[in-house]
Amino acid sequence: MEKELTQKQENEIQRQFDILVSNTTSVVEKAELKNKIKISVVNNKPLNVKLGLDPSAPDIHLGHLVVLKKLKQFQDLGHKVHLVIGDFTGMIGDPTGKSKARVQLTKEEVKTNAKTYIEQFGRILDMNQVEVHYNSTWLTKLNIYELINLLSTTTVARMLERNDFTQRFDSHTPIYLHEFLYPLFQGYDSVALKADIELGGNDQQYNLLVGRKLQEYFGQSKQVVMTMPLLVGLDGKNKMSKSKNNYIGISENPSIIFGKVMSLPDEQMIAYYKLVSSFDDKEVSNFKDQLDENQINPKDLKEQLAKNIIEQVYDLGAANKAQKEFERIFSEKKVPERIEEFVWSGDISVSPQNLFTKTGLLSSKSAVTRMLDNGGLRINSQKLTNKNDVIYLKNGMIIQVGKRRFLKIVINRD
Structure with a gap:
């Protein structure tokens, strides 16, 4: 019995x-x-x-x-x-x-x-x-x-x-x-x-x-x-996938994670809170009500979400630092304090297409052209406007795609 x-x-x-x-x-x-x-x-x-x-x-x-x-x-x-x-x-x-x-x-x-x-x-x-x-x-x-x-x-x-x-x-x-x-x-x-x-x-x-x-x-x-449930990627349409380039890697630099979360479509934010944040159901429901009733700025909710995700996969210190870095880049229009370096070998006079594809910031010459036409390419914070320009590379030159991707050029003298 x-x-x-x-x-x-x-x-x-x-x-x-x-x-x-x-x-x-x-x-x-x-x-x-x-x-x-x-x-x-x-x-x-x-x-x-x-x-x-x-x-x-x-x-x-x-x-x-x-x-x-x-x-x-x-x-x-x-x-x-x-x-x-x-x-x-x-x-x-x-x-x-x-x-x-x-x-x-x-x-x-x-x-x-x-x-x-x-x-x-x-x-x-x-x-x-x-x-x-x-x-x-x-x-x-x-x-x-x-x-x-x-x-x-x-x-x-x-x-x-x-x-x-x-x-x-x-x-x-x-x-x-x-x-x-x-x-x-x-x-x-x-x-x-x-x-x-x-x-x-x-x-x-x-x-x-x-x-x-x-x-x-x-x-x-x-x-x-x-x-x-499957998490929708940064494009707001397809499931998150590396092959679709709409993903946030958990081992990516905290500043990259923060920036990617901030780029999420507003309509996906609550789903992310439910699925990948550490907030409980009652708290998420409260956030949704505040958002629906325009009691909170979506930007503030995204910042809170970004910090929460980074704290889970790194720690609170990394989350706070990533937030400050984001504010430095976006609010103060400055470049990050730490930028990954790319060692350049070969001719120092180069076209925008060759520069951005060889460094791996963009996958193809057509992608470079599209990004340039949309005003998304910069060198030392100056916007590129002509795909036919000749760029003369210098040590320490910073190249940029969009608002989050930077590389510092280091010339190989050998």
Whole structure:
């Protein structure tokens, strides 16, 4: 006979449930989550909470902070966080949201990127209380019989239910067999860890549900799948992504982070407060009311948001310094105190197109022309107006794109 819960236990179960379901897109299933919390509280045993990430780029951005914050909530409530670095699945490439097969990463690229991920996770999580796993540990041990058994758990028709695969199939874009393995391998990670909960962005729901299905197939208790909203990038339209150049990297210079947050469209501000700030729901609701009733300047709210984000990934001192630097550049129309240097080799007479592309401030000559036409290029604070000008480079010359990107030219005399 099941022992009756005390009032204290009931309160704790409800408290954890309310915290954990907040700001989620979906929970499959909520009743199962509450029951898992109940078992955890009664037995004083932490839940195994999993997040899987393929190190497809050397750093992470604020979009990742959404799910990392949820992991932090689990950690603060005493549950065990398991980070799965997809060193094996990363060499396949997640097909989610892709219109064609992803380029497969090399072992060296995956290994290098994974190291930086762990350092950056430590800005949000207590890594002393996190178990880090590499899924090659178990996936490379699967023999051909076990692989066939894994493949037998799903059908081609089920795979083609995914929007990305359906669109590629309908447009006659190739779908390679190794791509079908990706969700099965990610799902098998949950089997290997006996995960109670798996987190991910709402675009990952298909993959996460495969893990739930595989656990049932292998006779395990099914994990609860919790998905988080996707953070919209600086363009105000698409999800934050390095490939779309609309991202804020959490390891970027605090001054860069501050400036990028200040460039956010006003209509995205409350979403950012909900998803990546450390303010609670009641405080965010109050900010929204103040904004709707014109009781607060949007600029002041953005400054507060920028400082809060920087404090989370750096510290308060860095946040205050970044704010002063922003005011110095924008209010006083001055350049930053510290500017990254670029060592210039070669001819010191150069066109604007060659200068801004060779230094990496802009990606193409057409981008230089567009930015110049919009008045966004400066040299020593003087606006460039003619794409046909010849620029004579000097040591210490400061070149600028827009309001936030600066480089100091250092002439190589060798």
